[in-house]
Amino acid sequence: MPPGNDTVIIGIGEYQVGSMPMASIGLGSCVGLVIHDRKTGNGALVHIMLPSSHGKTDRPGKYADSAIEVLIKELTKKGSSPADLIAKMAGGSAMFKTFSGNLNIGERNIEVIRKLLNEKKIPVKGEDVGGCVGRTIFYYPKENGKLVIKKGDGTLSEL
Amino acid sequence: MKLTHVQTDALQELGNIGAAHAATTLSTMLSANISMSVPEIKVIDIAEIHKYVGDEIAALVLFQVNGEVKPGGYLLLYIPKTSVIRLTNAMLGLTDMDRELDEMDRSALLEVGNIMVSAFLDGTAELLNIIMLPSPPQLVIDMPHAAIQSILASQESEDIDEVVLFKTAMVSDAHNIQSSIFLFPNHPMLEDIIRRLEEILNPPI
Numbered sequence: 001m002p003p004g005n006d007t008v009i010i011g012i013g014e015y016q017v018g019s020m021p022m023a024s025i026g027l028g029s030c031v032g033l034v035i036h037d038r039k040t041g042n043g044a045l046v047h048i049m050l051p052s053s054h055g056k057t058d059r060p061g062k063y064a065d066s067a068i069e070v071l072i073k074e075l076t077k078k079g080s081s082p083a084d085l086i087a088k089m090a091g092g093s094a095m096f097k098t099f100s101g102n103l104n105i106g107e108r109n110i111e112v113i114r115k116l117l118n119e120k121k122i123p124v125k126g127e128d129v130g131g132c133v134g135r136t137i138f139y140y141p142k143e144n145g146k147l148v149i150k151k152g153d154g155t156l157s158e159l
Numbered sequence: 160m161k162l163t164h165v166q167t168d169a170l171q172e173l174g175n176i177g178a179a180h181a182a183t184t185l186s187t188m189l190s191a192n193i194s195m196s197v198p199e200i201k202v203i204d205i206a207e208i209h210k211y212v213g214d215e216i217a218a219l220v221l222f223q224v225n226g227e228v229k230p231g232g233y234l235l236l237y238i239p240k241t242s243v244i245r246l247t248n249a250m251l252g253l254t255d256m257d258r259e260l261d262e263m264d265r266s267a268l269l270e271v272g273n274i275m276v277s278a279f280l281d282g283t284a285e286l287l288n289i290i291m292l293p294s295p296p297q298l299v300i301d302m303p304h305a306a307i308q309s310i311l312a313s314q315e316s317e318d319i320d321e322v323v324l325f326k327t328a329m330v331s332d333a334h335n336i337q338s339s340i341f342l343f344p345n346h347p348m349l350e351d352i353i354r355r356l357e358e359i360l361n362p363p364i
Contacts, residue, residue: 012206026305028302106312135302
């Protein structure tokens, strides 16, 4: 399913707010987080790479903590009320087993996102996370916030 | 991060030598001519990586670069799925194209990856006059963007915003096999390599 011409591709560390279709290509340990407004049909997709910004502000979409803050702020600016927001997410896999470095970064991304959403009282209505496969996701705000997930093993699913 | 013209040229030369060594071994394994592209060197923002590597399933054989160079960089052999089957078939004298990747392909990939990447590093090490060695390989058959992204995220302490992408394509027309070698040096390794290259270009008197 190739993204249509009107689909906005959200690269690593980027986010977008609106009602147009959005997509993120090839999530590994990264997480594609959707915060969707059930009332207005607006929403946001962010491509989160790391759990914590450690106070950095230049790429808010890159880190779980700053990403959730900026998404809620932008959606509120567009007229959303926090009570109407729901979340969906996909990604956070562990694709490598033996290299040095932080191999559980996907898992930690997911943990931090869950905790922060819980603090903000935004319910997670669907998730496809973990495992060891890559994922490409398509988010359709106007279709009730549908999230289509294509996996590296060839399967296709919908949240 | 900005590379000067001289640095880009020097890296390109380094890549040329490495890729030529790797292409020679592939040519020997396949008993066929291999054409090789001029290495591309680009500084890419992480948000733009999806424009260079996508989510089309491919085989990736990954190595960390070790030895007398600052560690932390990765070398990666990338072969699209259909080319993997042609590669295994060419090596083993098979003809069946209509099949899924299996254990045979996996061992062929690890073998070819090991030989090509070792040759690549032999070439670059000789130029830099140091020892460069590949780690044991990791094989992933999945979305290339997802694999590369995971590697960059695993270097969390460096909090990477841009990468130096270094890519050479190698094609066997006779077997219709496409492959590329990517080098992702991390920052310390890149600085180390550039410093060594500059010393070679402008030797201290």
